[in-house]
Amino acid sequence: MDYEAVIGLEVHVQLNTKSKMFTRVSTGFGKSPNTLTNPVVLGLPGALPVMNRDAIEKSIKVGLLLSCKIAEVCKWDRKNYFYPDMPKNYQISQFDQPICEGGEVEIEMPGDSPSEIGSHRIVQLTRIHLEEDVGKLTHYESDSLVDYNRAGCPLLEIVSEPDLYSPEEVFAYLTSLRNSLVSAEISPCDMEKGQLRCDANISIRPVGTSTLGTKVELKNLNTISGVKNGVEYEIRRQTKALNEGETIIQETRRWNPDQKYTTPMRTKEMAHDYRYFPDPDLMPVKIDPEWVNRISKDLPEKPFDKQRRYMEEMNIPYTSTSALCGDRPLCEYFEKAASHCSAPSKVANWVVNDLLREVSHSEKDQQGVNLENCPVSPESLAELVNLIEDGVVSNNVAKEIFPEMYASRKSAKTLIAEKGLEMKSDGDEIETLCAQAISNDPDAADKFRGGKEGAINALKGSVMKATRGQANPKIVDETLRRLLLP
Amino acid sequence: MTDHSEIFTLTGSELSDGLASGQFSSEEVTKSYLSRIKEVDDKVHAFLSYDEEDMLDQAKSSDQRRASGKILGPLDGVPVCLKDVISAKGQPLTAASKILEKYRSPYDATVTIKLKKAGVVVGGRLNLDEFAMGSSTENSAYGPTCNPWDLGRVPGGSSGGSSAAVAAREAPLTLGSDTGGSIRQPASLCGVVGMKPTYGRVSRYGLAAFASSLDQIGPFSQTVEDTAQLLEIISGHDPLDSTSYPTPVPSFSNEIRQPFKPCKLGLPKEFFGTGMDDDVRKSIEQSIQWYRDKGYELVEISLPTTELSIPVYYVIATAEASSNLARYDGIRYTSRSEHAENAIDVYAKSRGEGFGEEVKRRCILGAYGLSSGYYDAYYLRAQKTRTLIRNDFDKAFEQVDAILTPTSPTPAFKFGEKSEDPISMYLSDIYTISTNLAGLPGISIPCGFTENGLPIGMQLIGQAFEEGKLLSIAHDYDRELQLGRSQPSL
Amino acid sequence: MDIDYVANLARIELTPEERKKFQGQLGDVLVYFEKLQEVNVEGVTPTAHAFPRFNVWDEDEPTTGFTSDEALKNAPKSRNDQIVVPKVIEE
Structure with missing residues (x-):
């Protein structure tokens, strides 16, 4: 039976x-x-x-x-x-x-x-x-x-x-x-x-x-x-x-x-x-x-209610919300960061992946993550995400500098400036580099002009190489196309 | 006073005056009592222990305070001895039980702290019926106390040591505890004043509990005046006792000195029926006449639930006791049986060997009344009947200011007379028990002697938290008759 | 009264003499208690406290406690700052 x-x-x-x-x-x-x-x-x-x-x-x-x-x-x-x-x-x-x-x-x-x-x-x-x-x-x-x-x-x-x-x-x-x-x-x-x-x-x-x-x-x-x-x-x-x-x-x-x-x-x-x-x-x-009544006014949002709100109102993916919602201090951190940023789902992603990784690498008390004196403040994380969104820094560079922000308590802006890591968006400089790339590799330039779309990548690669990856990829692409097909 | 050999006969207020006027020092007072104890306690056996050195140290501190003009109150330097259920830091607390033979309290009861703050010399530990269960002090594991008026008779109980010590002039003032009459009945049998305050008036913190909803600590003395003074010191709300009542404590000692207008006293007809000793009846009738002559109005009242008070009391008190005494188990601080092989054995054997018969009987009875299938018929029903008893008193107090009754149906009885018959022993509390069930204050004052010279006590029961009025009515009588000042020859 | 059951509940070992004596005495007491069964208590609120009040409490402010010496001073047997009890048989 x-x-x-x-x-x-x-x-x-x-x-x-x-x-x-x-x-x-x-x-x-x-x-x-x-x-x-x-x-x-x-x-x-x-x-x-x-x-x-x-x-x-x-x-x-x-x-x-x-x-x-x-x-x-x-x-x-x-x-x-x-x-x-x-x-x-x-x-x-x-x-x-x-x-x-x-x-x-x-x-x-x-x-x-x-x-x-x-x-x-x-x-x-x-x-x-x-x-x-x-x-x-x-x-x-x-x-x-x-x-x-x-x-x-x-x-x-x-x-x-x-x-x-x-x-x-x-x-x-x-x-x-x-x-x-x-x-x-x-x-x-x-x-x-x-x-x-x-x-x-x-x-x-x-x-x-x-x-x-x-x-x-x-x-x-x-x-x-x-x-x-x-x-x-x-x-x-x-x-x-x-x-x-x-x-x-x-x-x-x-x-x-x-x-x-x-x-x-x-x-x-x-x-x-x-x-x-x-x-x-x-x-x-x-x-x-x-x-x-007094107690109910101070009642925290229930974890599942919070999760629904994140998913429905803030468009945060389920995976991120399920990592966030069991942990109230983490949620508070997240909401504070998100309030300074136009891309909350990206913030959520940074919190549940990069931030938690750093926190668990460093000190970790027995009662979960201690975020009260986190070396990267919510505002600082928001700034980093905003810098990516605004094209000031690339995602890869951001990922690289985050551990350093955590270790040094320096803001993203400070670190980027110190290391000269902001993306190059200066049109004149990029135009000079693009022209150089075209004259250094006429074969690729001809192939592209002949209709082979993929040939542009070799030219982009050489510009990026010359700028150690800091050239704004979007501007490089536009500039090359303009020079090749006027 | 120049003859220091008679210091021990004095009342608390006389001692206070003598100390104030420099007739004697607290050290001399304390020595006088210590030598009196050595002289007569072999016969009376009121004390289970006393710490001579500690008492003299306290007395010397009091004398120093007095020398520098910083006394802490009227009883600074006057000894007060404690029933051996009231905690005093560093001192034993046996509750007259073998199971606590080796225990020393690591803390002070709230009343002990209050006494110390009043400068009192906290004295020896007084005998009782084991865990305050009994009416004769025969249930002490360390042997009974004898009535100073007739050494072949019981001093009453459970606070028999506290009443006998005052009667034998081994202490001017003592504290006891009263659950169903354990202060008033021994006071009556020993010819001294004893008072149970309103439930909640005096903190129970530090009093080894017998029945939590009924227990109160209260004073013994030769006079009502002294009782008022001592009650004033030990009363008051205590944040450590959730059942202590946050009502202000008036100065009882001042209140009784004010002119008092005779008032209305009730005589409950149920208390004056059969079962009362003839000498007791005669004496009480004389006291009633005394009050009448003074202009008091005496009226018959009815407390119809009186006969229910004994079963209600024994169901409630034993139930609470069975739970309160569970902590004496041979594990943390009580003596452990040497015959125990496992934890269950430790309990059953330590308690079997460590408790006396009456304690075992009551713990078993109490466990029965709470056990599965019997709770409604016993405990719950007793609690409901308790409400009816309270209602009776509420009604009575719509008519009268206080209730006058005998304290005990008989004068002191002989050793062994009732010890094998629990019910007849339980009945000796018939006049005192309902006061505890209603939570009311009650005082016993000496009101005469039998033909054989045994003291008789009169009980006055007052309204809740109206101890001032009750003491005034009692003081009116006691100030004139002063029967508590009669001293037995030992 | 099942005296063995209740004595076990109260964890009190009785000698055979006590058992016999109590059986009789407590039987008498229970007969005496029968008076209670005759009382009409319908609709009566039980009295748990003579003068009931509500919400007798403290604020959550901790104080220091005993040292382990003070805590164990009266213990019949102790080891490693703890009370020793014979092996506990689960029941």
């Missing part, structure tokens, strides 16, 4: 606040163990939580970005279970009144070729809630070590409906979600650093049926490719099991990225009884519409 997979994702995203969710000690990555702690983080006797306003504001921003319904009131609940990475043995979370409900994520599937746009679809969300992160356990031969630096960081859980149907869609969903969150400056979303984590609920059903099969929750999907591979494996495993007459049991399984298979963690019968109840230490949150 043919089966189709139905997948729902629970994505955890760490918000990039400066202090933790319920206490004002710093957040951070790579600090020495247990130094981002205080009585609240360690759950010492008597410690009490106090909300971080910014975390709530960022959550509302995410909700708006993903078209969720923002709650008028949300509250905090304790999720009770024992685990060494959780200092209080309960996690402050949101059970029945989450901050956002519903919502959607637009995804794009791969096109027929990398230069062709793929199909787009909306994936429905169930809810988004805010909670605190747990610490980090490192397992050794005979024991485990706990570092609580990460404990208490604000963590957003974005829960999708079972509305994804293939590993490729899962990949597209995560990519789109990450682009949105990174461009809204909610989180760097670096999976390596645990800033974005993902669990998947996977079931399969016979093609053509609509009831959901028994779901398996898959954990330990720590990289985007891990998610794709894990989901792929799990669909294969379930399909094989059903084809061999077995039944799927509701359970939680772990993806083992090294061995590339999933193994059981716990069954439904072993499921936790979390004993949720409202946290008596915290007051609820009231989100007034005025606040939501």
Whole structure:
């Protein structure tokens, strides 16, 4: 029988606040163990939580970005279970009144070729809630070590409906979600650093049926490719099991990225009884519409909306837009440069090819390209493109000098002047050189006059050679034709 | 005062006056209490620990401040001892539990900071029922505290160490915590003043939580005047406690000195039914008469939900406790069982070995009330019934300014009398519990003695954040009768 | 009450004597709690806080935390500035 997979994702995203969710000690990555702690983080006797306003504001921003319904009131609940990475043995979370409900994520599937746009679809969300992160356990031969630096960081859980149907869609969903969150400056979303984590609920059903099969929750999907591979494996495993007459049991399984298979963690019968109840230490949150309005005014353009605008209004080719639109600083750079230039699609091309190449050759921080102090300013790139457009410099020369602009922070004009690289458009000089070329090569001149069009190229070559490539090819062509066929 | 050997009998305000007039130094005061502790605490066992050197250092600093004319307030140099659930940096905090035997707090509770800023000598750590769960101090892992009036009887609980220390004159002032009566009931049983402020009046930051929605820290003293003074110091909004209330703190000590016009007191009929000891009834009736004679109007009121308060309280308090006490797990700072082979073992065995019976009983009961399939019937229903209890009080306060009741149905009971029967122990809180559920302030003041010489306490319950008025009503009585100044012979 | 289930939820190991004793005592307590089931609470809003407020929060301004020494001072066992726990068995 043919089966189709139905997948729902629970994505955890760490918000990039400066202090933790319920206490004002710093957040951070790579600090020495247990130094981002205080009585609240360690759950010492008597410690009490106090909300971080910014975390709530960022959550509302995410909700708006993903078209969720923002709650008028949300509250905090304790999720009770024992685990060494959780200092209080309960996690402050949101059970029945989450901050956002519903919502959607637009995804794009791969096109027929990398230069062709793929199909787009909306994936429905169930809810988004805010909670605190747990610490980090490192397992050794005979024991485990706990570092609580990460404990208490604000963590957003974005829960999708079972509305994804293939590993490729899962990949597209995560990519789109990450682009949105990174461009809204909610989180760097670096999976390596645990800033974005993902669990998947996977079931399969016979093609053509609509009831959901028994779901398996898959954990330990720590990289985007891990998610794709894990989901792929799990669909294969379930399909094989059903084809061999077995039944799927509701359970939680772990993806083992090294061995590339999933193994059981716990069954439904072993499921936790979390004993949720409202946290008596915290007051609820009231989100007034005025606040939501204010946040929505500052909302960044969604990456796919931006892409459509670039393609439709600015005539930028799809390939360039897809390289640009996942990266908000890059887009800002591009738009600034384009605003000083008459050929935005050429600017886009320069940005995604030449600029990115230079940037990645030189310094590159972990959170993508740092364009804030880029040695070539957007205005400077625009100037270079304008110089090509105006015929002051040839495209080849421009390509050659760009790395030098980047290395020296000099403008294109300065470099061209210093090196004498502007194209020669002086008619008298070019006429003299053309006349010389004709008298040096009468054969070619005769052939051209005799109707052999291609013979002019030899004459042009010698003029260009004499000017070291700097003669304006258009003027050379016109001048030669005028001298040969008066 | 010239006879320094009797310093320890003084009240906080007398100590304040004596320090101000130079009759004695804070060092002398502190030494007087330390020697009193050494003299009687073997019998009373109010203290779990005290840091003599640290107390004397604080006293000397206070004397230096005074010498340079820079005292920090009226209680500068006066010792205040803390129930062993209130954090003080560098000091132990056992909560009378074996599981916290080796723990030392790396931070100060907000009340501790406030005391230090007032120049108080922050003193020893007082005994209690483990994690404040109990009404007799018999649930301390370090042995019970004895009632200074009769060493064969309990001092009440859970703040039994705090009340006994004041009664035995081992401290002029102490702090306790009150979740269902844990300040007022021991104050009543030990013949001292004890007050639970309005929920949110005093920061809970640094108080090892029992039931977060009910816990409040409050003072013990010989007089209402002292309680007003100490409450003034520890009150106030705290940004570190989201449940602390941002309402201004009036000067309670000034307020009680103002002329006070007799007002209207309510007598809830449900509190005066069966189950009350005859001596207690007699004493309360005399107090009621006292107020009448003073021109107060006393009216019968009804709090129909009174009998529901005990099940509501125990469902809510145990549920919150089961979650609050989950952090004591043998992992980060509590004692770890030596018999544990894996992480699950560490929890079950450390908690099994580290907690006493009552704590285990309540954590299990609390987990049950929240568990899958029971939440609606227990926890949620209790929270809704809690609303009905609050509504009862709201209605009552439309008629009266304060409510007068006995604090405890009985005077101090004997050791072992109720310890094997949880329900009868729970019932000893019947008069105090509903105040916590409604979040209201309540004070217990000594109002008489039984034929056997055991103290009896009267409770006054006030309106939310109206501690000034409540203290004034209490002070009216206490100023004249001064029963808290009676001293047990030890 | 399934005492073994709940004791496990609360992660408290009971001795056989405690188990027996609690079974009886907690049974009595639950009978006593039955009073609650008789109360008419239809349409009543639950009280989570005696004096509820909204939006009790701080601005996002970080402060410094403990040193690792301070953080681990009370730890029963530590290594490499971290808390040591026996091997965690996934469950």
